[in-house]
Amino acid sequence: MKIKTIKIKVMKTKEFKFNDQTVNFEVENKNVIVNATEMANVFDKKCIEFTDLKNTQELVKKLIEKEKLKLKNDEKNYFQSGNSHFENEEKLDFEDEFTPKGKFVKVVRGGKNSGTWMDRRIAIAFAMWLDAEFYLWVVTIIDEIMFGEFSELEININKTAKRKAKIKYLRDDIKNNPPSDERVVELLELEDEDKKESRKPFSEIGRKVKDRYKQLIIKFQEEQKADA
Secondary structure, three states: OOOEEOOOOOEEEEEEEEOOEEEEEEEEOOEEEEEHHHHHHOOOOOHHHHHOOHHHHHHHHHHHHHHHHHHHHHHHHHHHOOOOOOEEOOOOOHHHOOEOOOOOEEEEOOOOOOEEEEEHHHHHHHHHHHOHHHHHHHHHHHHHHHHHHHHHHHHHHHHHHHHHHHHHHHHHHHHHOOOOHHHHHHHHHHHHHHHHHOOOOOHHHHHHHHHHHHHHHHHHHHHHHHHO
């Protein structure tokens, strides 16, 4: 049976203003995509002036090579974990760039997301090409978005892992000792919260949650031995 690796795209749009002109940034999983058309409009420029440059084309090619190498390593690790088949739905071709299929430079003509959208690394280079002050602004915004998202992710990881570890601890404790109403109520509340949270798109942090969960289980067990 073929097993496909599917990346669920969770996108959020954040709007910022530079000199009273709007530039939209999209958070897509762990990456940031910037509306390059809006970036260019700030300086009355056209994206094609930058995307047609040889250095820009080479940068896109290097990013594709790097991404392909990462996928190859992911495939290798997948097989080493004992799995039998790996199939990645993401195709990376330079020919797809500067079209609606582009991964690093997406050009959409018409519709809601019309315009040129750039991966953060291309967008940073574009911002530098446009203006030094604008470059510093774009880098600052991207940093704030990424580190803010990372902090939020870490909070969710710790909270989820701690809740799961506490549920297991209470289940074992109630099973092996005379249950008290207080512990039973706490367990039911935690299980209900866990059920609600499991419906949210936390697939990205699943592995990290499991790792942190195992650490917390060991911690609870050590605390239980110390109290005995």
